[in-house]
Each structure stands twice: as C-alpha cells, then as structure tokens.
Amino acid sequence: MLQEPYPELDDLLEMMGEAGQHLAEIEASEGAAGNISVCLRWPIELRTRFPLVDDIELPQPVPELAGATFIVSGSGRRLREIIDEPTANLSCIVINEGGQTGKHYTSYNRRFERVTSEFNSHMAVHYDQMVSSGTNFHAVIHAQPPHMTYLSHVPRYQNESYLNTHLLRWQPETIINLPEGIGFIPFRLPGSPELMAGNVESLRTHRIVIWAKHGVMARSDVSVKRAADRVEYAETAAKYEYLNLSAGEIGEGLTADEMREICTAFNVKQNIF
Ligand SMILES: [Zn+2]
Numbered sequence: 001m002l003q004e005p006y007p008e009l010d011d012l013l014e015m016m017g018e019a020g021q022h023l024a025e026i027e028a029s030e031g032a033a034g035n036i037s038v039c040l041r042w043p044i045e046l047r048t049r050f051p052l053v054d055d056i057e058l059p060q061p062v063p064e065l066a067g068a069t070f071i072v073s074g075s076g077r078r079l080r081e082i083i084d085e086p087t088a089n090l091s092c093i094v095i096n097e098g099g100q101t102g103k104h105y106t107s108y109n110r111r112f113e114r115v116t117s118e119f120n121s122h123m124a125v126h127y128d129q130m131v132s133s134g135t136n137f138h139a140v141i142h143a144q145p146p147h148m149t150y151l152s153h154v155p156r157y158q159n160e161s162y163l164n165t166h167l168l169r170w171q172p173e174t175i176i177n178l179p180e181g182i183g184f185i186p187f188r189l190p191g192s193p194e195l196m197a198g199n200v201e202s203l204r205t206h207r208i209v210i211w212a213k214h215g216v217m218a219r220s221d222v223s224v225k226r227a228a229d230r231v232e233y234a235e236t237a238a239k240y241e242y243l244n245l246s247a248g249e250i251g252e253g254l255t256a257d258e259m260r261e262i263c264t265a266f267n268v269k270q271n272i273f
Contacts, residue, residue, distance in 0.1 A: 002137045006042045017083030019228040024080035028143035035116035037072040039126040041136040050105035059120035062127045063099035074112025117191045121199045139224040144215035145235035152212040160184045169253035170240035183209035
C-alpha cells in the first residue's frame with residue numbers, strides 16, 4: 001500500500017526500467033525472457049507518454065478493478081531496454097467499467113503487437129492480491145534466474161519443504177526477506193491457465209514462487225524494485241546451494257537452531273525451521 005504523494009507516471013516508468021536493468025545484471029532475463037507489470041489505483045495521466053488508445057479484451061473479468069491502471073511490458077521486448085526507451089517497451093491498460101475490457105494506451109514508438117504472453121498470470125495475481133488486501137499498488141515480475149531454475153530441474157528440490165530448508169540456510173537475510181520461503185509450481189506450459197492458477201494460489205502465501213524448469217514470479221505491494229530484490233535474494237540463495245553441491249556439499253549452512261535464533265531476534269514469523 002502506498003501513501004501520498006503517489007509516484008507519477010515517469011517515476012513508475014523509471015522504476016520499472018531500473019528493475020529490468022537489474023534483472024539483466026543478475027542474468028535473470030536473457031534475450032527477451034521475463035516480463036514486468038504494475039497495477040495502481042490512483043488517477044494517473046497517460047496520454048502525454050502513451051497517446052494512442054484502442055480497446056482490449058482482458059484475459060479474465062476483473063470488475064472490482066474498474067478504473068485501475070496496469071503498466072506492462074510488451075511481448076518479445078527486452079527488460080534491459082525499458083530504461084532507455086520505456087514507451088517503446090511498455091504500454092498501459094485502464095480497466096473499463098464492468099471489468100471485461102480495458103483501454104490500451106500505447107506510444108507511436110511502441111515495438112510490440114501485444115502485451116506479454118504471461119499477462120494472464122500477471123493480471124490474475126494483481127487481481128487476487130489487490131482485492132484481498134485492498135492495496136492501491138502491486139508489482140509482479142517474471143524472471144529466469146539460472147541457479148534457481150537449474151535447481152528446479154533436480155527432483156529433490158521439487159519438494160517445497162526440502163527446497164526452502166536448503167536454500168534459506170546460507171545467509172540470515174534470506175528468511176528475513178522471504179519469511180514464507182519460496183513457493184513451488186510443477187512444470188506448467190508457459191502462458192497456460194494452469195500456470196496462472198498455480199501463481200495465484202502460491203503467491204497468496206509466498207512473495208516469490210518458482211515455476212519448475214522455467215523461472216520465477218515475484219510480487220510486492222511496495223515497489224517494483226522490491227519485487228526484483230526478491231528475485232535476487234532467491235537467486236543468491238540458489239547460487240550458494242549450487243556452489244555447495246559443486247563443492248561436494250562441504251558447507252554447513254545455518255543450522256535450524258541458528259535460523260530460529262535469527263527469526264526470534266528479528267521478529268520473523270516463519271514455519272520453515
Ligand atoms: Zn519465461
């Protein structure tokens with residue numbers, strides 16, 4: 001939930017650009033992999049940056065979000081290029097009354113036909129979170145951090161309890177930033193209704209979820225950069241785990257007692273350790 005003064009359009013475009021650039025720096029968005037969106041409920045002026053308007057069918061009806069604005073990356077666009085030319089790589093959707101359709105605001109220099117192919121998941125997660133928590137702002141990122149994604153190919157990490165007790169043990173910061181741990185969704189076809197449903201369910205109880213053999217989705221109701229941080233915390237944890245596997249598992253990791261001590265000291269409520 002954000003308090004006034006709310007960020008202006010240019011601030012939001014800049015933060016989405018910085019998040020995209022950072023995801024590229026941590027190698028979580030090769031080529032055109034990954035996508036970003038935010039949803040906000042305060043009135044915002046779009047026409048100066050996105051003067052072209054047409055109607056768009058929404059992937060699902062979202063009547064409670066009538067009047068809300070989405071800013072979303074375009075299909076096939078590179079997250080690292082948003083920062084240089086936001087209007088070429090992003091567009092905005094304002095939800096119409098009734099929540100079945102929206103007004104799609106784009107720019108003359110837009111370089112894509114459609115919004116991201118994962119927009120169904122983005123919209124469904126925003127919808128679920130905004131309606132249940134009442135927040136006026138929500139950010140969602142899909143990225144493909146290689147160590148996280150690699151571990152999701154290894155059968156024993158496909159168990160949520162095993163995944164979290166092994167990944168969260170390498171640094172005290174990890175559980176402080178991801179107190180619910182990392183959710184897990186078995187392999188689902190990209191862009192499919194099954195992946196969308198999995199995201200909605202897992203992101204109710206986690207801030208980040210791994211899509212097996214594909215990548216991650218993270219959310220934040222504070223900022224898009226906070227969502228990107230969550231991708232980085234999870235990827236750093238996976239990097240340590242991978243390092244330990246490569247070194248013949250000689251690392252101790254924080255013990256369950258040490259993890260509980262950290263959580264008590266920092267007032268972290270968790271049920272992983
Ligand atoms: Zn992907």
